[in-house]
Amino acid sequence: MTTNSDLSANSPVMTGSPFPYSASAVSWGAIIAGAAAAAALSLILLMLGMGFGFSSVSPWAYDGISAAQFGISTIAWVTLTQLVASGMGGYLAGRLRTKWLDTHTDEVYFRDTAHGFLTWAVASLATAALLTSVIGSIIGGGIKAGASVTGSAASTAMATAAMASSDRSKAGSETGALNYFVGSLFRPNMPATDTVEKPNTSALIEVTTIFLNAGQTEAMPAEDVRYVGQLVAQRTGLTRQEAEQRVTDTYARMQEKLKAAEVAVKEAADKARKASAYAALWLFISLLAGAFVASVSAIFGGRQRDLC
Numbered sequence: 001m002t003t004n005s006d007l008s009a010n011s012p013v014m015t016g017s018p019f020p021y022s023a024s025a026v027s028w029g030a031i032i033a034g035a036a037a038a039a040a041l042s043l044i045l046l047m048l049g050m051g052f053g054f055s056s057v058s059p060w061a062y063d064g065i066s067a068a069q070f071g072i073s074t075i076a077w078v079t080l081t082q083l084v085a086s087g088m089g090g091y092l093a094g095r096l097r098t099k100w101l102d103t104h105t106d107e108v109y110f111r112d113t114a115h116g117f118l119t120w121a122v123a124s125l126a127t128a129a130l131l132t133s134v135i136g137s138i139i140g141g142g143i144k145a146g147a148s149v150t151g152s153a154a155s156t157a158m159a160t161a162a163m164a165s166s167d168r169s170k171a172g173s174e175t176g177a178l179n180y181f182v183g184s185l186f187r188p189n190m191p192a193t194d195t196v197e198k199p200n201t202s203a204l205i206e207v208t209t210i211f212l213n214a215g216q217t218e219a220m221p222a223e224d225v226r227y228v229g230q231l232v233a234q235r236t237g238l239t240r241q242e243a244e245q246r247v248t249d250t251y252a253r254m255q256e257k258l259k260a261a262e263v264a265v266k267e268a269a270d271k272a273r274k275a276s277a278y279a280a281l282w283l284f285i286s287l288l289a290g291a292f293v294a295s296v297s298a299i300f301g302g303r304q305r306d307l308c
Contacts, residue, residue, distance in 0.1 A: 182211060187236065
């Protein structure tokens with residue numbers, strides 16, 4: 001009669017058995033080794049690509065590559081980097097893993113595929129940890145740019161111009177969009193004479209403040225038009241009606257320019273958002289391709305390991 005001790009003595013898990021049984025189907029040592037190699041190779045290739053990319057871009061017109069060509073070359077290099085690094089890591093994981101004896105061929109293929117995928121996953125996490133700031137700036141650039149133009153472009157432009165106007169006495173050469181429009185109000189309608197009072201700094205600052213305060217409205221309030229018109233009439237030789245008409249026309253031209261600037265800022269933000277979306281999409285595609293290549297490479301490396 002066969003006893004439990006006899007079964008234990010004949011069990012293949014005993015030391016020295018001709019059919020040793022592996023306690024785990026995952027060779028974490030091979031996975032970590034392959035992931036380390038993939039992460040290091042990916043980092044090196046990314047740095048090399050950055051060097052090639054910056055050296056091919058020139059600030060001079062008609063020199064170097066265009067922005068579109070730079071984007072395409074960057075996407076192609078990132079994809080190539082992912083494929084090469086993932087392939088190398090997957091192959092090393094398959095080649096260095098434990099040799100599974102008495103295991104069905106389909107199970108070996110599955111385990112090799114899993115080893116390649118785990119190698120890619122660990123390498124991707126390690127690379128993301130090293131390049132968090134870079135990836136975040138690429139993906140989040142469009143979101144930050146879009147959030148920065150929530151209807152404040154006009155007020156920002158006018159505030160900047162007002163600051164330039166307030167520092168007029170300290171930096172006479174500094175001018176801004178608002179300075180130009182305010183200065184155009186006081187252009188004399190005739191050659192300057194002693195009877196025409198030239199505008200001083202306080203008058204310019206006062207008119208600038210009025211324009212800034214009314215900048216959020218489509219039309220300047222009537223009382224502001226009358227007051228500024230009086231100042232303009234005193235310093236240009238225009239009649240009161242002509243001065244008020246000049247104030248209205250100048251304010252309208254300023255509003256048109258500010259609206260055009262706001263549209264330009266929003267268009268730039270929209271382009272940045274689209275570029276960020278495209279970058280995230282291509283990054284996803286390259287990572288997905290890297291996972292596939294790592295799995296296939298691990299199968300190939302595992303076959304080479306079993307033949308040894």
